[in-house]
Amino acid sequence: MSSEINGESQGENQGTLARIPGLAYIGLVLTPLFWAGNAVVARGTVDSIPPLSMSFWRWVIALAILLPFGLPGMWRHRHTIRQRFGSMLALATFSVAAFNSLLYFAATTTTATNIALINATIPIFVALLAWVLLGDRTRPLQALGIALAIIGIVIVVARGELSVLTSLQAQPGDLIMVAAVFSWGLFSVLLRRQAVPLPALTFLTTQILLGTLVILPFYLADLMFFSGGFELSRGTALPLLYFAIFPGILAYAFWNHGVYRIGPARAAIFMYLTPVFASILATVFLDESLGLPHVVGGLLILAGLLLATQTGRRAHYRPQS
Template structure:
């Protein structure tokens, strides 16, 4: 595997780890911070931190930004304003296990979208890898008990989460489809302009939320939650994800989404003292095996690329 691919996959893993923490924050603070407030202030803080570093590059690359034009607004609407606002809204009315289950649709949506939009139909190995990883995810969700799956119920929050997954799949695919317009723009500058365009798109929904009386207390814990989502789930994760999609493609990048419940379980063990059970190890092992099957090329194709 080439070094660029290694860095890309490492970045995808880092992004998923950061977003696993984001999922924990969304669940833990669902009753404390309204969804659009969390989304708005998260991106405002991230933009404030990033802007001093990207103001110069944004000006120097203004012609490339102009060439990308309306495509940047679409990406900002999907990746900045849309996905996380939908996820935080879903967390208000659905269980964590349902969010995890709905997230399993992301690789399938991305695989099909990559074929239809990009003409990049994944190879058979990737489909088998996706299937194996999906089995491992179901083991995690069900805790190794089939009755847990048959007893699941779905509600409005699950439908919102399904929209969020479709939103993110389209964002990832368009990053790849519009690469010729985006590659000339440095990663930090691209993230900065997406934030600049995305925050105003969230503002009307946040103002409507305020008008409905939904507010949050500026406590230490609430501010720390916003700080985490701004630095790690926004700056670090988005830079790593965008780079990974550029290098390995949207379909392979989407497979890393299966690792989110694994990392969530590990973070729960480390931070919350939740024990790791046999089904965690079994499900996690199947997911890793599926990812290796779906993303690594046969040894015969790797000669001279180690």
């Protein structure tokens, strides 16, 4: 969810943690590490766990962990949730349901490195959609940053070969990941337009509940007619626990704490570590090779992000992948 959701209510959640020196920076380093691990673990287990099963059970586990803490707030704010139900359902659909499901589908046909590189362009898509849908003014440096990042995406997707683009032979997973990032961009823009006045924990718990319900019919259809589900074992249970706890709950908590302590602009810099961590983890655990297109495309994406996110415009960033 966005780092700017109900910032005024986040202070009540900081408590003693806020007084520990350096904890915010440690958390902001661990957060992109967890996001990178999400792509790497998904790529490594997608043959054992179908994407929709991966997405559905990740959120069921996360919901089971959060519900005892979030349910009292949901009850206290039930009138607000009822009044803004349509907005919350749309936000949950684009973030919890669509983004994560598409990311896991992407893992079936593309590398963890590509997933992380494309995923790192979320601020670019947020800025672009905010310009198109909200009429945000785009400064020249921001426009240049968006253009550089898009070129970087094209190089990564095309694997440095023009023929991939001209013959439309891009990996399906790369295109699915672009759709996932686009979905998160829509979520971020809708969040700005339809902000829901709820405490952070209440908002997150409600979003996960609604998003899980959106995934449920697709998961059941996939279970009955397509994938047939998966066999529960240590090799499948541990990845699901990782998805729920680390890139889900802990990344959200660390990200919000970091934003609260040092501000969104400085915290956003740590987001650039995600593809770095992903390339290292993918090389070590998945034997993925880092080629010249990844380096060139990644540098262009990084340059684009630096330009697009340091021009004074406010953008929403994700704590969960």
